[in-house]
Amino acid sequence: MKFLKLLLLLFVVQMQAQQGGMWIPSLLEGMNETEMKNLGMKMSASDIYDVNKSSLKDAVPQFNGGCTAEVISSKGLLLTNHHCGYSQIQSHSTVEHDYLTDGFWAMKMEDEIPNKDLEVTFIVKIEDVTTQILNGVEALNSEADKQKKIQENISNLNKSFAKESYQGIKIRTFFEGNQYMLFVTESYTDIRLVGAPPSSIGKFGSDTDNWVWPRHTGDFSLFRIYADKNNRPADYSKDNIPYTPKHFLPVSLDGVSEDDFTLVFGYPGRTTEYLPAVAIEQIVKETNPAKIEIRDRALKVTDGFMRKDKAIKIQYASKYAGIANYWKKWIGETQGLIKSNAVQIKRDQEATFQQKIIKAGKQAEYGNLLADFEKNYEEILPYTVSRDYFMEVVLRNTELLGLGFKLYQLEQIQAMRGDQALMDRRDNLVDGLDDFYKNFNLQVDEKVFEQLIDLYLNKSPQQFIPADLKNTNIAQLTASVYGTSKMTTYAGVKELLTGDSQTVLKNLNNDKGYQLVKSLGEAFLKNVNPKYEQINTQLSALQRTYMKAQLELNTDARIFPDANSTLRVTYGKVKGYEPRDAVAYEPVTYLDGIMEKYIPNDYEFDVSQKLIDLYNVKDYGPYGENGKMPVNFIGTNHTTGGNSGSPAIDANGNLIGLNFDRVWEGTMSDVYYDPAICRNIMVDMRYVLFIIDKYAGAKNLIDEMKLVHPKKGKQSAKKQKVKNKRKKN
Ligand code: ARG
Ligand code: ASP
Numbered sequence: 001m002k003f004l005k006l007l008l009l010l011f012v013v014q015m016q017a018q019q020g021g022m023w024i025p026s027l028l029e030g031m032n033e034t035e036m037k038n039l040g041m042k043m044s045a046s047d048i049y050d051v052n053k054s055s056l057k058d059a060v061p062q063f064n065g066g067c068t069a070e071v072i073s074s075k076g077l078l079l080t081n082h083h084c085g086y087s088q089i090q091s092h093s094t095v096e097h098d099y100l101t102d103g104f105w106a107m108k109m110e111d112e113i114p115n116k117d118l119e120v121t122f123i124v125k126i127e128d129v130t131t132q133i134l135n136g137v138e139a140l141n142s143e144a145d146k147q148k149k150i151q152e153n154i155s156n157l158n159k160s161f162a163k164e165s166y167q168g169i170k171i172r173t174f175f176e177g178n179q180y181m182l183f184v185t186e187s188y189t190d191i192r193l194v195g196a197p198p199s200s201i202g203k204f205g206s207d208t209d210n211w212v213w214p215r216h217t218g219d220f221s222l223f224r225i226y227a228d229k230n231n232r233p234a235d236y237s238k239d240n241i242p243y244t245p246k247h248f249l250p251v252s253l254d255g256v257s258e259d260d261f262t263l264v265f266g267y268p269g270r271t272t273e274y275l276p277a278v279a280i281e282q283i284v285k286e287t288n289p290a291k292i293e294i295r296d297r298a299l300k301v302t303d304g305f306m307r308k309d310k311a312i313k314i315q316y317a318s319k320y321a322g323i324a325n326y327w328k329k330w331i332g333e334t335q336g337l338i339k340s341n342a343v344q345i346k347r348d349q350e351a352t353f354q355q356k357i358i359k360a361g362k363q364a365e366y367g368n369l370l371a372d373f374e375k376n377y378e379e380i381l382p383y384t385v386s387r388d389y390f391m392e393v394v395l396r397n398t399e400l401l402g403l404g405f406k407l408y409q410l411e412q413i414q415a416m417r418g419d420q421a422l423m424d425r426r427d428n429l430v431d432g433l434d435d436f437y438k439n440f441n442l443q444v445d446e447k448v449f450e451q452l453i454d455l456y457l458n459k460s461p462q463q464f465i466p467a468d469l470k471n472t473n474i475a476q477l478t479a480s481v482y483g484t485s486k487m488t489t490y491a492g493v494k495e496l497l498t499g500d501s502q503t504v505l506k507n508l509n510n511d512k513g514y515q516l517v518k519s520l521g522e523a524f525l526k527n528v529n530p531k532y533e534q535i536n537t538q539l540s541a542l543q544r545t546y547m548k549a550q551l552e553l554n555t556d557a558r559i560f561p562d563a564n565s566t567l568r569v570t571y572g573k574v575k576g577y578e579p580r581d582a583v584a585y586e587p588v589t590y591l592d593g594i595m596e597k598y599i600p601n602d603y604e605f606d607v608s609q610k611l612i613d614l615y616n617v618k619d620y621g622p623y624g625e626n627g628k629m630p631v632n633f634i635g636t637n638h639t640t641g642g643n644s645g646s647p648a649i650d651a652n653g654n655l656i657g658l659n660f661d662r663v664w665e666g667t668m669s670d671v672y673y674d675p676a677i678c679r680n681i682m683v684d685m686r687y688v689l690f691i692i693d694k695y696a697g698a699k700n701l702i703d704e705m706k707l708v709h710p711k712k713g714k715q716s717a718k719k720q721k722v723k724n725k726r727k728k729n
Contacts, residue, residue, distance in 0.1 A: 020638030020673040021560040022268050022568040024174070024181070025049035025057055026126040031558070036571050040261035042651045048265070048569060051125045056653055057567065058246035060265050060646070061120040061188075065565075068266030068646040069120055069223070072251060072655065073704035076225035076243030077194065078120065079688070080645035081660045082202030085221035087318045088115045089196045095310060100317060103198040105696045112192035112224055114236045120191055120225060123567050124167060124184040132157055133171065133180040143541045150177075157182065166232050174561035175551065176274070177544040183566065188243060190226035190236045195698060197221075197691050198608060204594065206604035207324045211332055211664050213585055215632045215681050216594045219660040220688050222701065249647055251685050252654040254711035255625055256574045256633055258587050263571040264637040264659050264680065266646025268563035271670045274547055276373040277346035280671055282381060284337050287388050288330045290459070294389070295327035297451040298397040305444045307603070315439045323397065329667050336668035336677075345672070356553045366549045369542060376539050382461040383532035389460035390524045393452045394517070399445045400487055403436060404517030407487070407496070407508055411518070419501035426497055426504065437490040446482040450474060456520075466523040477516070485513030563640050563670075570643075572636030577677050579665045588684070591615055591629035614694055622707075623690040631687045633657060634679040640670050648682045652710050657682030 023032050028045035048056045063069040067084035071077065082089075086100075092113055093099045106112040133153045140146045154171050161169055161182065168185040196202060201218040209215055225243035228234035256262070272279075302320050306313040337343070350370055357366045394401045406429060414422040454474045457465060486492030486507075496507045496514075508514045551559060576587040595615060599605040614620075620629045639646065639659055648657030659682050662669065666678030693702050 019558055019675055020570070020572075020636075020669065020678065021558055022271070022563050022570050022638055022640075023560055024126070025265075025567055025569050028569060032569070032571075036261070036263070039571065039573060040651050041263065041571070043653050047653055048263075049126075054247040056247065056249070056265060056649065057123055059249050060567065061122045062267045062565075062567075063120050063645055064118055066269065066642060067644045068642065068659075070265075070645075070647040070655065071225070071243075071245040071248040073248055073706075074244060075704055076227070076245060077248075077701065077704055078191070078223040078225055079647075079655075079658060080221060080223065081219045081658065082196060082199075082217075082221045083219055083321065083660065084645045085193065085196060085223065086203075086321065088118060088193055088223075089221065090314065090318045091115070092193065093314060095314065098314070099196060100199050100314065103196055103201070103696065104193065105195045105698045106193070107698060107700055109224070109242070112194050114190065114192050115223075118191045118223075119187050119189045120223075121168075121185050121187040124186055126567075127182045127184075128179065129157060129171065129182045130178075130180045143537055147537070154180075170566075172564050172566050174564065175559075176540070176547040176562070178548050178551065179561070181566070186233060188225045188227060188233045190234060190240050192224050192226060193221075194224050195222040195692065195696065195701065197695070200606050200608050201611065201691060201695070203321075204605070204607075205597065207321075207328065208604050209597075210325060211328050211661060211667055213634060213663040213679065213681060214589045214593060215661065216589050216591075216597060217632065217660065217683065218687055218691050219683055220658055220691075222692075248706070249649070249653070249655040250706040250708045251689065252650055252656050252710055253622055253686065253689075253707050254656075254709055255630055255684060255686055256588070256650075256656055258574050258576065260574045260656075261571070261651045262574060262635045262637055262656070262682075263569060263649045264635075264639055264643060264646045264682075265569055265649060266567070266639070266643045266659065267565055268568050268570075268640040269565050269642030271563040271640050273560075273562055273671065273673065274543070274550065275346075275671060276370060276377070276546070277343050277350060278374050278377045280337060280346060281343050282377060282384070283671065284334055284343065286381065286385055288334045290385055291388055291392055292327060292330050292334075293459075294392045294397060294452060294455055295323055297455065298448050299324055299327060301447045301451055302444055305441070305447075312441055312444060315441055316444065319439065332664045332667035333671065334668075336665055336674075337672060339665075340668065340672060340674045340677075342668065342672040353550075353553070357549070360553055362549070362553070366545065369546050369549065372542055373539075373546075376535055376542065380532065380535040380539065382463070383528055383535065386461045386464045386524075386528045387532050389456055390520070390528065393456040393460075394520055394524075398449045398452050399436075399440055400449060400481070400485065400513055401517055401520070403487055403493070404513055405521055407493075407514060408518050408521045411505060411508065414501060414505065422501045422504065430494065430497060433490060433493060442482065442488050446478060449482065450478040453477065464523060464527045466519050469519060481513045481516055485511055487511065487513045563642065565642060570637045570639060572638070574633055574635045575679070576634070577663070577665075577679055579663075579677060585634075585663075587635070588633045589631045591631055591687075594631065610695060619694060620690060621694055623686040623693070625686070629687065629690060630684040632681055633684055634663060634681050636675060636678070637680045638669060638673055638678065639680040643680070650710060654708055654710055655685055657685055658688060 026049050033045040059071045061069055063080045063084055067080055069078045069080035072079050089099050133150060135153060137146050137149050140149055158169050163184050168187060170183040170185060171180060173180050197218050204217045226240035227243040228240060231244050234240055302316055306316055394405060410422050410425055413425050457469055457472055486496045497504055574587050576585045578584050594607060597605050598607045618627055644660050646659040647655050648659055650656045659680055661681040663679045669678040692698050
């Protein structure tokens, strides 16, 4: 009987632990710590996050706002994904020195390459500041006044909170406005490129394999943090020295097996796990299909050019990858939401929830929530769709229009703040323009424009299209904009922007391209955006109350705050999955699989001769396992965009993998997490070491790291120490 109970308990804990969740690292004690230990973790919560002693968090900075990285040596060596360092690697590449194609390795520190505008940010400590931020808010009546008061409180606390001069402060909301946390940060800006494998390794499988399992990508790159003589943040200087971290991650040589505990530590960007069913329905039926169609067209055009022209391929590599990435994600997400029946499941949950509200006698407070959601979502729909078209066509995928919109903002600034404000912004804008034109190809953009403006004018909600653009001849419009606009060249734009404020405005307004952007921009800002913002503010308020209600009434649930680009812990196990009837996926892939996928000279599946040679002689050094070279593995960790580059950590705090993606069937995890099919994909650290050591011959980097054998017991750990010592001598 006892045994049965225990079994049942274990079963329950296991099931719960597979429900996902992205947890705040300073609040792990209690339920999370227990769950993690039940899953096999040998550390305590304070080994992960502590303000008084060094802990794992001190090795895990955010990488340039959108990715995660980890420190893996005492000299500030930083590991992240190849796709996270991609634009840096690209920016140092030319047709002659093509680091994207051939890889890059600094064999000594002097060869490491500085990067413009690259920063990594560590978290020093996290504090709950909900009381301070919500002070005086409750008494206010309108949502707008409440938000204003909150912003005031945030800005006051920002100024008054005690910190060192070289530190920063971030205040972020959790649970949709029900909780506020303050982060003390340290940002380093002298970050140098240390190593990157060729794209045939770092981006193996490219877009065909993106978001897909089984996967075989060596998606890693290496950087180094430099600091001033006091180990503090400093802008680039040749006198800066390698940063000494408070903690760095030892690297495990022992790999993973199915059911091993894993913890992923990083900066998930954004999830919306608590949306009502009606919102998910709109994603599935309206917004995702519209965005997918736009990007479909943009990608087809660009791909055609990139395959034919090497220079264009370099120019557009990074932009293309970014656009393709979410295009493909939205397709998978839509399919997953349909297949998992997410809308119906949410509807059922909502019915149960409505019962709970009644049972708790909370109708006055929460009784209308769901009906209000329905009403507001219905009302906002045309504005949301129109806004998506504007964002995707004008701001994101047509470069000339995107630039044009920045010019249009000059005119707006002038109207609001006068001539000097325009001149200041102009100077700022001109500084960045050479980078823009370095990667701009007129023919590519013209063809993209022709495709996308057609969708915009003919398929976005027609009531918001400016009258003079209805029934436009697309070919003529394209020819006139791209044939005459000065925005098509660097020299031309500089000409447009030369002179005093009034001259600039006159020049701009005479330009055909500018005229078009202005017309689209004005229509959007007048007819779409204000109403969108107004309803959206209502929706945010509803969402906040809905969250509060769930926290109150679902006391048994594991409710975690949606991702908001702050440091989170997610944990689970190494585990395969069954994507469809009769198909089962193993959790680990091997180098053999790369050879199976190999297509000579293919732009996605080519394999370099060097790697083939290593494979043929099975020269894997200490990194192989039973004569095979592990490459990628999957687990039940709940991750999202921004978790790329996150360390996958074993039960003892060692680095076993590098997170970089999710599986196709589970990409809907941002909206609805299904533990049966949602998996994150990681590079096995042994593959990273193998590529650095055997492929690139960068022994210097291996020697910096601390390699450990957590599974093979103390005996071999000792041996390892002796070995490490010998290496040094
Ligand atoms: N899907 C992964 C993520 O969202 C990897 C993206 C990079 N790779 C690519 N082929 N675009 O970032
Ligand atoms: N590839 C994503 C990233 O760049 C991770 C994910 O969405 O799973 O952060």
